[in-house]
Amino acid sequence: MIVAEHLVKEFRLTERKPGLAGSLATLFTREHRVVRAVDGVSFTIPAGAKTAYIGANGAGKSTTIKMLTGIMTPTSGRCLVRGIEPYRHRQANARGIGVVFGQRSQLWWDLSVPDSFRILRRVYDIPDAVYRRNLALYRELLDIDALGTTPVRQLSLGQRMRAEIAASLLHDPAVVFWDEPTIGLDMVLKDAVRQLVNRVHAELGTTVVLTSHDIADIAAICDSALVVDRGRVVHQGSIRDLLRTADRRSVVFDHRGRPDPGPVRAEIERGLPGVSASSAEDGRIRVDYPADRFTSRQVLGFLLDRFDLADCYAPEPDLEDVLRRIYGGHREAPSTGVPGGGEEGAA
Numbered sequence: 557m558i559v560a561e562h563l564v565k566e567f568r569l570t571e572r573k574p575g576l577a578g579s580l581a582t583l584f585t586r587e588h589r590v591v592r593a594v595d596g597v598s599f600t601i602p603a604g605a606k607t608a609y610i611g612a613n614g615a616g617k618s619t620t621i622k623m624l625t626g627i628m629t630p631t632s633g634r635c636l637v638r639g640i641e642p643y644r645h646r647q648a649n650a651r652g653i654g655v656v657f658g659q660r661s662q663l664w665w666d667l668s669v670p671d672s673f674r675i676l677r678r679v680y681d682i683p684d685a686v687y688r689r690n691l692a693l694y695r696e697l698l699d700i701d702a703l704g705t706t707p708v709r710q711l712s713l714g715q716r717m718r719a720e721i722a723a724s725l726l727h728d729p730a731v732v733f734w735d736e737p738t739i740g741l742d743m744v745l746k747d748a749v750r751q752l753v754n755r756v757h758a759e760l761g762t763t764v765v766l767t768s769h770d771i772a773d774i775a776a777i778c779d780s781a782l783v784v785d786r787g788r789v790v791h792q793g794s795i796r797d798l799l800r801t802a803d804r805r806s807v808v809f810d811h812r813g814r815p816d817p818g819p820v821r822a823e824i825e826r827g828l829p830g831v832s833a834s835s836a837e838d839g840r841i842r843v844d845y846p847a848d849r850f851t852s853r854q855v856l857g858f859l860l861d862r863f864d865l866a867d868c869y870a871p872e873p874d875l876e877d878v879l880r881r882i883y884g885g886h887r888e889a890p891s892t893g894v895p896g897g898g899e900e901g902a903a
């Protein structure tokens with residue numbers, strides 16, 4: 557189980573004045589500004605859940621993951637991963653977790669992937685049977701042998717990410733934190749990574765915390781979502797519940813006996829003000845309605861009264877649309893400050 561209680565992380569930034577004179581002035585008179593990257597976040601992630609940690613750029617996801625993995629200490633509040641405060645007991649925490657940060661490596665830069673894995677095997681004291689089973693899985697799904705004996709620093713981003721993902725699971729951790737794990741992967745490998753994590757989860761009950769801007773990753777892997785906006789949790793629950801917050805819903809139907817969809821669309825838009833009707837695939841008509849003005853029963857009742865519906869279904873709201881609305885309008889101007897207080901250490 558993972559718990560965050562009123563978790564806060566602030567960074568102190570030194571304000572930089574524009575131009576050369578400004579840079580010189582910064583050397584002598586420093587003005588500071590505090591950025592609250594994580595603003596009193598509280599949540600509980602049950603053991604065995606596959607949770608998407610979602611938020612717009614700069615929402616505080618990576619900072620939270622860094623505290624959960626012990627890389628950063630909270631300014632206030634606390635978090636617990638399997639009963640351990642990660643930043644106080646980094647080693648004990650590290651034994652039970654696997655981590656992928658798209659931007660950082662846990663591998664040895666000058667060593668090949670097999671050499672890095674041999675070191676990890678020793679570090680984590682991985683039993684032979686577990687090591688062999690996991691390598692076989694990575695051969696099957698990630699084609700890990702193809703990475704050969706090339707030093708990690710010479711691998712492409714996609715090749716390195718395959719190795720990072722494998723390394724994060726090598727010791728059968730109880731919890732994995734994956735921050736943008738599919739960066740640089742092609743479609744086939746993305747699918748393989750999704751299969752891999754789902755297989756490991758099914759066999760071992762691994763708790764998965766995933767941050768990703770790739771909606772397909774979230775949909776393929778996660779059953780629940782934590783959505784953060786400007787450092788605060790704005791939704792916690794199943795992905796299904798998140799989709800239910802959509803402000804627009806849809807119905808798609810096939811209308812028998814009316815070959816010309818134009819008048820049908822016009823009749824719907826006249827009869828249900830605020831609703832839009834458009835042509836969908838196979839000559840069907842799609843009706844999009846605002847969820848705060850109409851219930852699905854009202855819309856369906858209207859359609860059944862007037863048209864001969866051959867086929868009718870309600871497509872799931874689009875997760876991307878839901879997130880776009882949550883993120884919308886909250887973009888901040890990029891900071892002109894320089895970090896002055898972060899204590900980020902090595903992974």
Ligand SMILES: Nc1ncnc2c1ncn2[C@@H]1O[C@H](COP(=O)(O)OP(=O)(O)OP(=O)(O)O)[C@@H](O)[C@H]1O
Pocket residue numbers: 567568569591592593611612613614615616617618619620891895896898900
């Ligand atoms: N070491 C640091 N020093 C100063 N500010 C930081 C530092 N790390 C993060 N921040 C600031 O904290 C805020 C949250 O950053 P964070 O990286 O956690 O966001 P994120 O949700 O992971 O974003 P993204 O989706 O772009 O990866 C941002 O405003 C960022 O500029």
